[in-house]
Amino acid sequence: MAPPVSIDLLVRAEFVYPVDAAMRVIPDGEIAIKDGAILYCGPQMPAGHWQAGRTLGGSGYAALPxxxxxxxHTASVIFRSQTDDHVAKTALLDVAFRLEKDISEDEWGLCAMLGTAEMIRAGMTTINDIWYAPERLATLVEKTGLRAQLAYKVFDVKLEHLRDGDYTHYTAIGDRRLADGIAFAQQWNGRGDGRITTRIGTHATDTCSQALLQIARAEASRLGLGLHIHCAQSSAEVDEIRARHGCGPVTYLDRIGYLGDDAVLAHLVFASDDEFDLVAKANAPYAHASTIYPRRGRYPDLAKILQRGIRTGLATDWMLNDPFEAMRYALNGARMVAGSPQALSCDDALYLQTMGAACVLGLDDKIGSLEIGKRADLILVDITAPHVQPYYGSSAALVYYARASDVKTSIVDGRIIMEERIIPTLPSDLGVDAIRAITPRWRGQLQNYGSRAVAGPGCLCG
Ligand SMILES: [Zn+2]
Structure with a gap:
């Protein structure tokens, strides 16, 4: 008999979902991990085949990428319940964009910790984030073991003036933010043993001038960094771009030479069919934030987007960072828009939240599926809870019935970053106490901006 194969970690599960080309489901499967990479993923080998440093999982678990x-926007948790109704004017422009400028780096750090804990506990192993104070999030990513692409939010308008329709572009603001964004990107690219990569985070087509977008594109190409932008997100953005340039936001980005296979486009809610064609032609990757669109009353035609072969992944955008909800919203949204239950399948949704999103980030050769040679980024989901039983094994059991709180263990690069829902690198309260202590200050500011915050203990507003 051959000697046992020495590995670092053996993960066993009642059902393994590798999200490979065949979308197999492997009953009684296992994943062998060595030096942070997947050495084997398949049916359980005979006893004695592996000599594992540690064995996890087993009966009662599903394993998936x-x-x-x-x-x-991990730190955007601050806006929960404050921008969900009346989204366009009163919530986003009056409340969110005005509050953002009042938040200190330390406060963004508290929000980033809360959001990071939420992401990990929901089974996210990779995020693509654009926000203020990205160093705070980068530090948490480095410490917790999460994988991330990170960018600083670059724009050249005064966001707090947009509520008055004031789109004045300030070259000095754009120059400074772009310089800060590039400095951050260069400082952090490759950190965390390569788990952290960076992008230039041009905020949106309307909040950056044409000159800023073109300089950012040139700098990203020169430095070999990707780009990240909100595109065709709102009717206000579309109106502004049409008034300025006589075309829609995607057409505009194409004309000015911004589009490319390294520029992640978020949303495309208001893009036309012709613009979907432009995205496909440029091989531009598309982030579909399924939980956000229904609350704004308009859902992009995901089936049409996928039919064009556009590289598409699911995303949470802000506040609600739950991939199970994101998959369910995508299924329901796509089916309602198409008027057909065939518009998207549970396998499609699982693919979009794993491999599809890895393709969007250009990481599909490293992560997104459980295949030999890839980095060992995977989760174990408890399948014994009443809300998922009886468990028959098809992906629908996970996609339609499992919950973020069912994710028990999370592994990135072969390192266990959460076990039995404990994240050992974060404080045991996950930063909640600090958030609760500062909530009265934020509540007061929110009320000053006309938000729906309810007066509570310690309210500073008046
Ligand atoms: Zn966003």
């Missing part, structure tokens, strides 16, 4: 969130 860690979820990839291809467009996020």
């Amino acid at each position: 860690g979820f990839v969130n291809c467009h996020s």
Whole structure:
């Protein structure tokens, strides 16, 4: 008999979902991990085949690739319940854009910790984030073991003036933010043993001038960094771009030479069929934030987008960072828009939240599926809870019935970053106490901006 194969970690599961080309489901499967990479993924080998440093999982668990969130704002948790109704004017422009300028780096750090804990506990193993104070999130990513692409939010308008229709572009603001964004990107690219990569985070087509977008594109290409932008997100953005340039936001990005296979486009809610064609032609990757669109009353035609072969992944955008909800919203949204239950399948949704999103980030050769040679980014989901039983094994059991709280263990690069829902690198309260202590200050500011915050203990507003 051959000697046992020495490995670092053996993960066993009642059902393994590798999200490979055949979308197999492997009953009684296992994943062997060595030096952070997948050495084997398949049916359980005979006893004595492996000599594992540690063995996890087993009966009662599903194993699948860690979820990839291809467009996020981890620290945006601050706006929960404040921008969900009346989204366009009163919530986003009056409340969110005005509050953002009042938040200190330390406060963004508290929000980033809360969001990071939420991401990990929901089974996200990779995020693609654009926000303020990205160093705070980068530090948490480095410490917790998460994988991330990170960008600083670059724009050249005064966001707090947009509520008055004031789109004045300030060259000095754009120059400074772009310089800061490039400095951050260069400082952090490759950190965390290569788990952290960076992008230039041009905020949106309307909040950056044409000159800023073109300089950012040139710098990203020169430095070999990707780009990240909100595109065709709102009717206000579309109106502004049409008034300025006489075309829609995607057409505009194409005309000015911004589009490319390294520029992640978030949303495309208001893009036309012709613009979907432009995205496909440029091989531009698309982040689909399924939980956000229904609350704004308009859902992009995901089936049409996928039919064009556009590289597409699911994303949470902001506030609600739950990949199970994202998959369910995508299924329901796509089926309602198409008027057909065939518009998207549970296998499609699982693919979009894992491999599809990895393709969007250009990481599909490293993560997104459980295949030999890839980095070992995977999660174990408890399948014994009443809300998922009886468990028959098809992907629908996970996609339609499992919950973020069922994710028990998370592994990135072969390292266990959460076990039995404990994240050993974060404080045991996951930063909640600090958030609760500062909530009265934020509540006061929110009320000053006309938000729906309810007066509570310690409210500073008046
Ligand atoms: Zn966003």
